[in-house]
Amino acid sequence: MSETRTDKAQRLADTGCVQAVRRYPNYIKAQVTGTNDLYNVIVFFDGYYSCTCKWGQCRSISKDFCSHAIALQLTLEKETS
Ligand SMILES: [Zn+2]
Numbered sequence: 001m002s003e004t005r006t007d008k009a010q011r012l013a014d015t016g017c018v019q020a021v022r023r024y025p026n027y028i029k030a031q032v033t034g035t036n037d038l039y040n041v042i043v044f045f046d047g048y049y050s051c052t053c054k055w056g057q058c059r060s061i062s063k064d065f066c067s068h069a070i071a072l073q074l075t076l077e078k079e080t081s
Contacts, residue, residue: 009070018075028076032068041068 003011012018017033027044034053042050047063050056055066065073 005065005067006070008067009074012067012071013074013078018071021072021075028072030072030075032071034068039068041066041072043069043072 012032012034019031019033021028021030026046027042029040029042032039032041032051037053039051039053039056041052041056044050048060049063049065049069050060051066051068053066053068056068059066
């Protein structure tokens with residue numbers, strides 16, 4: 001029953017865990033309620049991201065998105081479609 005990162009992101013997006021979405025010229029910022037905590041996520045339009053979760057702190061210099069960053073993207077796609 002291991003949930004993939006994309007599954008988790010979809011669940012976060014579907015259950016309204018992505019909140020306080022703010023758009024800036026070069027990035028989008030949001031707060032995502034995770035399993036135990038609230039995370040501050042920033043997704044930059046150049047494809048990189050930043051997140052205060054453990055995964056994000058290790059990997060935010062890459063484009064290997066954490067579930068919170070993916071959830072933010074999914075939420076935005078839903079809004080614009
Ligand atoms: Zn994260």
